[in-house]
Amino acid sequence: MTEAMRPHLDRVQTRALIVGIVGIAATAAGLMMNQEQFFRSYLLAFVYWMGVTLGSLGLLMLHHMVGGGWGVAIRRGLEAGTRTLPLMFVFFIPIAFGMHSLYEWTHADVVAKDTVLQHKSAFLNTNGFLIRAVVYFVVWGFLIMRLHKGSSIQEAKGYWGARSFLQRVSAPGLIVHVLIATLASVDWIMSLEPHWFSTVYGIIFIVGGALTTFAFMIIVVRFLTQQAPMEGMVSSQTFHDLGNLMFAFNMFWAYVSFSQLIIIWSANLPEEITYYAKRLNGGYEYVALAVFLFHFAVPFLLLLLRKHKRQPQILVKIAVWMMLMRLLDLFWVITPAFGHDKDGVPMPHVNFHWLDIAAPIALGGIWVWFFMMQLKKRSLEPLPVS
């Protein structure tokens, strides 16, 4: 069956590569034209696709701990998703080069005048940033290799051959993953505004990534089961479960995002409120409204109805929509950090650039190409549970 599916996967892989190459060419042209903007859009694209790689890792470990038919159906996709980590490491390299234009705290003259940044410099310094990034990737890579090994043992010896091994990796793995993904979100996104801090930030990043991953995996499963060799292999009950989980993760995302807003809004402290002052002024209030309506409210109402979850052709449309809205949300989280002049006065307009679309498509094309390559390496048949 996996052999029979190969032409279909090849077809998607080739198309993704073409999209990726065209996107990379456009993004490279953007780099020539406006280097500052290139790094901003590139960071948005990197954070978006890193969310799917890390979401795959988190959900795979979650599935090993709790089981369930939903995980059996998307397990091969999640495993292939985790194995895109080497690609994400390559994608990280431009950020290392763009540090100086992205992060205010890399400027020695700014830090010299700023007491707060001086106190934070034990953590926020160039070497620390790079060393930590390498450590994150090594730890994630180690977890992924262990999970990969357990999966191979299960293929050879059956489900029970490595179940307890996979659980022994996943239980501590989940804890470690959440801790280092939190640190990574602090390093890569939160430190764009180095004076600001929020303790729920890491969870918003992790949950958002898991939500993107669910949407992506629903699209993958829908695509696979549309092809003749795999037709009907995933029941409408399983699509219902996947739809429910996407619904739950969207609510979880809304819950943690709103928690952050209400705590900061209620306290209204000068060092915290700047974050929302930037994101709810200068046109960004409309982006925020769109995120609330189209990321949360509309999918919430659509996914309440049973028939939208049980019919894959409807669920996949909601999943595509969800993936687009995830990008809008990250745009709203990341871009306003740059939307102010040297004195910190907000710019009176939304700082949108065509590279904010081109860069996610470029990285996405390459990401999907690499994902398909990984998906083909292993059997597509989910492991039976007994």
Add this chain to the structure above:
Amino acid sequence: MTKPLYGLMAEFETADELVHACEAAHAEGYRKMDAYSPLPIEELHHALHIPDTPLPKFVLAGGLAGMVAGMGLLQWISNIAYPYNVGGRPLNSWPSFIPITFELTVLFAGLTTLVTLVMLCGLPMPYHPVFNVPRFKSASRDGFFFCIEAEDPRFDLQRTKEFLNSLRPSDVSEVEQ
């Protein structure tokens, strides 16, 4: 004096036979009938052609009522009944009203579900004729029962009994009213 008949009850040994019996009876034109099983069978819903329940509409109405009640309560308190300046924030501080509004939405929707469900199921129901069949006790253990009610316009004691027997049940019995 013979008691009036509630219906005819057939007993099956497997869930598949029960589902098949429901489909056959519906194809035969019977409408007033019900199936009793010790475990939920998803196909039964389709086999019996049970119309969709109106419950979701009640729950939606309850949820919306809770939402309006929560937001309305807080707006009334902070704008009309007891306007109070808290740390310079506006009287209509709607973001801080959201948690209460959300909680009341969930509470009203949950209570509506409970009350409506009990009412739609016709509970409490201290007496039901099907329990007059002695073997019906096993409907909560291992027996699958199918009952065609005498109210059905196509019901005829002789012909319906023959029809049920044609489905090869392990037993067919008359259910007294």
